Amino acid sequence: MEWTPAGWDTHAARMADATVRSESRWHRPLATVPRHLFVPRWWAPAEQDGTWVYELRDGADDPDAWMSSAYDKSLSVITRVGPHHADHAAPAAVVPEAWPTSSATLPALVVKMYQHAFLTDTSRLMVTCGSGYSTALACRRLGEARVTSVDVDPYLIQAAWDRLTTAGHRPQLEVCDVTGELPGVYDRIVSTVSVPAVPASWLTALAPGGRMVTALSGTGLLIVADKTADGGATGKVAPEPAAFMTTRHGDDYPPTPDNADLWATARKADGESVTTGRFPVMRVRRTWDVRSTLELTVPGIEHCMETAADGTRTAYMLHPDGSWARATAPGARQAPTVHQGGPRRLWDELDRIRTWLVIDGDLPISGAAVRVDPDGACHFSRSGWSATISAR
Incomplete structure (x- = not known):
């Protein structure tokens, strides 16, 4: 078992109090899941000689910084930059600025997405894995038997499994590309990675009346949509903006075009x-x-x-x-x-x-209605305005 500082539960309880009301069903998960366990080392952005880089932070070396970062409700803790996972980095390592490829999403947003998903006590949930923290919250709320967590990265799945079991949870974890075929049928799909368009496989994997909550790449849009009888879905743009790392299909994002x-x-x-x-x-x-x-x-x-x-x-x-x-x-x-x-x-x-x-005074994307075709194309509309993100 990894070393853990005494008093972490005090930090978790304060974070829970600052995030939701005490009677919320998410208060207990926030107050009792040891988030620091999922981010023992992380990458912190820093400026060196006028250039932005990521510097390694190790919780065992600075417990105060560890607790401060791990139990900040509004902080996503970056654990992987490009192909470099903090778990594997040398002490005091520094890597050049690049796109982050895994993190522990800020707790306030994770809970808000779960609230939008409108989980019931019997919901079968599929969630994206990353560090495993959001999966642990779901296990504490629903029970591990109802939770499936997926990631394209085998190491992330293994590390999450080790930390989840230490925290007392054994959900189903699967290595898979979330944009491809999914390993089951679910009442709720909550994705803390963004997608260019809704994968058609999600609509196949959603049970009748099931709900999805996801962000769309390149935008700040968080959409909430319920499956319809025709195999598509209808819903709305959530009032909260959300920006996540986009899905990747390999060890890193492909090189950007030379422009x-x-x-x-x-x-x-x-x-x-x-x-x-x-x-x-x-x-x-x-x-x-x-x-x-x-x-x-x-x-x-x-x-x-x-x-x-x-x-x-x-x-x-x-x-x-x-x-x-x-x-x-x-x-x-x-x-x-x-x-x-x-x-x-x-x-x-x-x-x-x-x-x-x-x-x-606002733009029509705020509160726009969303219709998702069975192939994943997303149509937005409000007050005579409309736009479409085509299926990929």
Whole structure:
């Protein structure tokens, strides 16, 4: 059994009190599951010489930091970056910034997703595994016999099994690609990884009237949908934004396309269009409604923002079709000069969405109805607006 610090249950109880009301059925799981057990080592983002990296943290070396990180209701603890799992890293290891590939999802969001799933005492649940913490919460709430947890990574499944058994739980754990065939039939599917579109296999694996809760890649959208008689599902966009690591099919995400030439163009070129933007430069990736609406309108845009020492802000947008935009303003509140090139005017699309937000006070993606076809295509609609994410 791994070493555990005394008094962890006090931290867990405080986290439970801060997350849900005492009469909630999730209070006891939050207060009694030893989350630190699932994250004995983790990766913490840090800046070194102007570059972002991930530094290894070991709970045994700093129990206070361990308890602080493990029992923060609003913190996802990153356990794997690219192919590098913290369990296997050398002491004081540092890895370059890369996409995280596994974590213990922040407890407040895990519980909110379970609440959206509307679990009953007899629900058969499939949940994604990762560190195993969310699986442990489900076991404490439903009993291990009703919980199946899956992950594409054999090591994550083995590590989760070891830690779950230490915590007193033995659910069904399976190595599988969550976008492919699933190992059973379930009343609820809760995914703490995002998917490009709803996998058709989920609809096959959902029992009649079953419910799914998942996030969609590239957006901040959390959808809740119930299976319908035609084999599809209907539901809504949840009011809470959610962004998760996207599904992967191997040891790491595939290399990103080399777009160095397009970046060079975006940084230097005048482009075919030079205008003054309607609104100040914004960090699109930190929004959820604007980012999600833009992703539904023009899927696949890559965003970057730089702030110079004098306060000048420059935002870049790149699209795989060769479109690009650069917006530069002398400060946070000034209108930018916008250069655009390629087949689309990306900044114009962003300004159109922001104008919509200013006029209406919200965007139609907020609270939109969702219809999922049996093949996994997702259709969104609200107040005459509609958008579709095609089946993959």
